[in-house]
Amino acid sequence: MTSSRSGRYSNLSSPSLKSERGPGAALSLPKGGEVAPAFLSRLLSASRRQNSLLCVGLDPQPEMMPVPDVFEFNAAIIEATADLVCSYKPNLAFYEALGIDGLAALKKTVEHIPGDIPVIGDAKRNDIGHSAAAYAKGLFGYFGFDAVTVNAYLGYDSVSPFLEYRERGVFLLCRTSNPGAKDFQDMQDSQGQALYQRVALKAREWDRAGNIGLVAGATYPEELKWVRQVCPDMPLLIPGIGAQGGGLEKAVACSVDSQGERAIIVSSRQVLYASKGKDFAQAARQAALKLRDEINRCRKAPKA
Numbered sequence: 001m002t003s004s005r006s007g008r009y010s011n012l013s014s015p016s017l018k019s020e021r022g023p024g025a026a027l028s029l030p031k032g033g034e035v036a037p038a039f040l041s042r043l044l045s046a047s048r049r050q051n052s053l054l055c056v057g058l059d060p061q062p063e064m065m066p067v068p069d070v071f072e073f074n075a076a077i078i079e080a081t082a083d084l085v086c087s088y089k090p091n092l093a094f095y096e097a098l099g100i101d102g103l104a105a106l107k108k109t110v111e112h113i114p115g116d117i118p119v120i121g122d123a124k125r126n127d128i129g130h131s132a133a134a135y136a137k138g139l140f141g142y143f144g145f146d147a148v149t150v151n152a153y154l155g156y157d158s159v160s161p162f163l164e165y166r167e168r169g170v171f172l173l174c175r176t177s178n179p180g181a182k183d184f185q186d187m188q189d190s191q192g193q194a195l196y197q198r199v200a201l202k203a204r205e206w207d208r209a210g211n212i213g214l215v216a217g218a219t220y221p222e223e224l225k226w227v228r229q230v231c232p233d234m235p236l237l238i239p240g241i242g243a244q245g246g247g248l249e250k251a252v253a254c255s256v257d258s259q260g261e262r263a264i265i266v267s268s269r270q271v272l273y274a275s276k277g278k279d280f281a282q283a284a285r286q287a288a289l290k291l292r293d294e295i296n297r298c299r300k301a302p303k304a
Contacts, residue, residue: 038210039147039169040235040262043118047086047261053252053299054292055120055237056081057268058090058109062098064273066280070098070105073280075112077272080285084292087146088113089237089266091122110144120237120264121145124173126158133161140165147171149215149237152199156206166209169235174199174227177217177240200227203234213237218251218265225254232257239266248291252298260299267291 047053058077060070067073078088090109095102113119121143125135132154139148147169150162162170175185175196185196193201196216203212214231216224218240228236236255241248248265255263270291275283 039118039167040210040213042116042146043086043169043235043264044261046117049116050083050086051296052084052086052292053256053261053263053265053295054085054288055087055089055264055266056085056271056288057122057239057266058088059094059268059272060098060105061094061273064276066276066278070095070102071108071112074105074109076281077284078109078113080281081271081288082114082117084285084288085117087118087120087264089120089122089264089268091268107143118146118169119144120169120171121148124149124151126151126154128154129157129161132158136162136165140168147213149173152202156202159206163206163209163211166211169211169213171213171215171235171237172199172203174203174214175216175220175223177219181217181220196223197226197230200230204231207234213264215239216255218247218255221247221250221254224251228255228257233262235262235264237264237266241265241267241270248294249298252295256299265291265295 056077058074060073062068062070065073067076074090090106092106095106098105110119110121121139123135123139125139125148126132127135136148139145145168148162149171150159150173152159152172159170159172162168175181181196185194187195189195189198200214203214206212213235214227215237216227218224218238224236224238238251238255241251252263252265255265257263267288271284271287274280274287277283
């Protein structure tokens, strides 16, 4: 397995890592008229090469890990599953909870993932413009994520600093998988549209560079189906399978595009903690293989 990710953005004009990863990495804003390679192209390439819509969430919980070192655990999972996934998704909360050591492990983890597999930083960040720009620089520039999750609640001026990194992906929270999602996301405006629907429609309007995606949970298949219908070409990040109760068959049927692609089906605990013994990496591989194949069977079934 090739662990180096350097050089994959060496010809990009928009803010990028070039071949470096770290606070000294060169970051420059895109120039007018220049087009950078799209995150979506990298995602589709990995998905087709691996015949996979599976994204493994790298969410280390020390009390559940059979080894004490976070990077050692992540590296073993990556090496066991790298040929089975379309992407990886570290959730920053699990690393931040471990302090400086956790953040160091996160950076090493991102660098260890093969360069041809996209890494989605699940950060759910946002703030007013200049703060959002700092978040974007840290996530794309220091950690080197290929895409990140972003909360669009503050509106376009808070999202645009992320979108300026035109070769990176920006997944806006749309219809999240948690039970409390309905507290706000089902609220309707004067036109009868729910908040999550407005987010999807705004995302379509803002997607000038083709680098926006949406987060839509498997636990709400009808809403997921609506999102796919109004955003037929966007990549959709689908959490909520397995431990959160989302049904795989419906989730796949409602989220894939007309070609059976552009859906990223996330599984974390089901893969990571398939075993708490010394065989944890092999068990993770078997769990990932089974899930990838189940997803592929669902892709071939008639759409919902």
